[in-house]
Structure formats: C-alpha cells, structure tokens
Amino acid sequence: MxxxxxxxxxxxxxxxxxxxxxxxxxxxxxxxxxxxxxxxxxxxxxxxxxxxxxxxxxxxxxxxxxxxxxxPASTISFADKDLMARLVQAEAKGESYAGKVAVATVILNRMDHPDFPNTVKGVIYQIDGGYYAFTPVKNGTIYNPAGSEAKRAVNEALALRGVGKGSIYFYNPKTAVSSWIFSRPVTTKIGNHVFAR
Known part of the structure; x- marks a missing residue:
C-alpha cells in the first residue's frame, strides 16, 4: 500500500x-x-x-x-505534446530555443499538409519507402524524456500554428545523405539546421 x-x-x-x-x-x-x-x-x-x-x-x-x-480546448492532446517534445529534444538537442520551436513547427506544418499524415503520431512515426521521417524514431532516442525547453518550444509552436514560412522539412547539411533534400526550397536556417518546403 x-x-x-x-x-x-x-x-x-x-x-x-x-x-x-x-x-x-x-x-x-x-x-x-x-x-x-x-x-x-x-x-x-x-x-x-x-x-x-x-x-x-x-x-x-x-x-x-x-x-x-x-x-479553448487544445487540439493536441497531452500525450501528443509529450511525443512532440521528445522529438524536439532528440532532434534539436544543442540547438537554440528558436531551432527547437522550428522543429516543432515542422511537425504541425506536416499535419496540415496534404502529403503527410494528419496526426502527431502519424507524422512522427511515418515510414515512407522504408525510410523513417525522423532519425530519433529509428535510433530510439524518441523514447528519452524531453526537457523543459523542448516542452516550452512545443507550446510556442502551437501558439504560432499557421504562421510562418511553411517549413515541412529540416536537415543538417553536414550530415544529410539524401541529395533530394538539397533540392527543396529553403525557408530559413537556424543553427545547424536548414528548414525547407
């Protein structure tokens, strides 16, 4: 007891x-x-x-x-916010706060884009042609807890939803292996990440 x-x-x-x-x-x-x-x-x-x-x-x-x-009631559940924050933590660890917000924004932009799933889980766990949408899902770091800054970044991205440059991709040009990603129109650069449409 x-x-x-x-x-x-x-x-x-x-x-x-x-x-x-x-x-x-x-x-x-x-x-x-x-x-x-x-x-x-x-x-x-x-x-x-x-x-x-x-x-x-x-x-x-x-x-x-x-x-x-x-x-108003949030359109994103507590569990989905946690999942987003864990992805932000894994993908943007060591990046600025703005970089963390931008990564969370990519998740939301994908949910709103017709070429991607329309749920947080669907976007984060998407596998297309045998390729994981996000490396932390493949390597398991998605299961590590998120820090407070990643959680704050998710809430800020939710507040910004629908505002911005419409980034649906991000990558580190030093580690990216797909030449296709370099063909996407760049929307902004934050820290080590390039964001694109």
Missing part, C-alpha cells in the same frame, strides 16, 4: 511539473494577470493566438488584468 501511495504521489507530482497544462485539453477560464498578452497566454496553454481571440470574440489585442477569458 505504501508503495502504491508513493507511485500515485510521484505520478501527480510529475504531471504538475511536466510543463504542459493538461487542463488545456478541456476548455477552461483564466484570469488575466498584469503583463499578460494573448501571445503569452496562448503559448502557456498551447493554443493558437487566433483561436484564443476568436473564442473570446476579440479583434483587438487589449487585455485587462483581472478579466476572465475562456481558454
């Missing part, structure tokens, strides 16, 4: 420290604090700024400390 109690306490503690708001998976109210912006709130809860504003019938960016706003 004592062991079970420790497991339950440990599970609750790990969920509260995880970095994702599991209550964002269901609509909730939030009391605006001084210094809050739609961007900060959207990033905190892992929802898009547009969806947050639409849910609250807002066209301006004005928020007032003390007012209550509705946080």
């Amino acid at each position: 004592k062991k079970l109690k420790k497991m339950i306490i440990g599970s609750v503690l790990s969920l509260s420290l995880f970095g994702f708001h599991s209550h964002a998976d269901a609509a909730t109210n939030y009391q605006v604090k001084s210094g809050d912006t739609f961007w900060k709130i959207a990033s905190r809860f892992g929802v898009t700024v547009g969806t947050l504003k639409n849910t609250n019938d807002r066209t301006s960016n004005m928020l007032y400390a003390g007012e209550s706003i509705s946080i």
Whole structure:
C-alpha cells in the first residue's frame, strides 16, 4: 500500500511539473494577470493566438488584468505534446530555443499538409519507402524524456500554428545523405539546421 501511495504521489507530482497544462485539453477560464498578452497566454496553454481571440470574440489585442477569458480546448492532446517534445529534444538537442520551436513547427506544418499524415503520431512515426521521417524514431532516442525547453518550444509552436514560412522539412547539411533534400526550397536556417518546403 505504501508503495502504491508513493507511485500515485510521484505520478501527480510529475504531471504538475511536466510543463504542459493538461487542463488545456478541456476548455477552461483564466484570469488575466498584469503583463499578460494573448501571445503569452496562448503559448502557456498551447493554443493558437487566433483561436484564443476568436473564442473570446476579440479583434483587438487589449487585455485587462483581472478579466476572465475562456481558454479553448487544445487540439493536441497531452500525450501528443509529450511525443512532440521528445522529438524536439532528440532532434534539436544543442540547438537554440528558436531551432527547437522550428522543429516543432515542422511537425504541425506536416499535419496540415496534404502529403503527410494528419496526426502527431502519424507524422512522427511515418515510414515512407522504408525510410523513417525522423532519425530519433529509428535510433530510439524518441523514447528519452524531453526537457523543459523542448516542452516550452512545443507550446510556442502551437501558439504560432499557421504562421510562418511553411517549413515541412529540416536537415543538417553536414550530415544529410539524401541529395533530394538539397533540392527543396529553403525557408530559413537556424543553427545547424536548414528548414525547407
């Protein structure tokens, strides 16, 4: 019984420290604090700024400390956010925060693109012609836990969803082995990664 109690306490503690708001998976109210912006709130809860504003019938960016706003249900589950964060951790370890956000954005852009699966799991675990979409799935590093920065990057990418240059690929030009990837139009370069369409 004592062991079970420790497991339950440990599970609750790990969920509260995880970095994702599991209550964002269901609509909730939030009391605006001084210094809050739609961007900060959207990033905190892992929802898009547009969806947050639409849910609250807002066209301006004005928020007032003390007012209550509705946080829409997240379209990405807690488990999918964790999977994304683990991929970001494995793919962008040692890269800047912006590089981590860009890797998470690629996952979301693929979900929204007709040439890729439309789920987080489908995108991350995709195998095409015997080739894994992401190296961490092949080498098993996808199963390592994500750090807090990778988790924050996922929430920021969710807040940015639909905004950006439409990157659906990224690669390290020093280690890439497919000549095909070099033919893709480059959208940006961040750290050791080149992002492309």
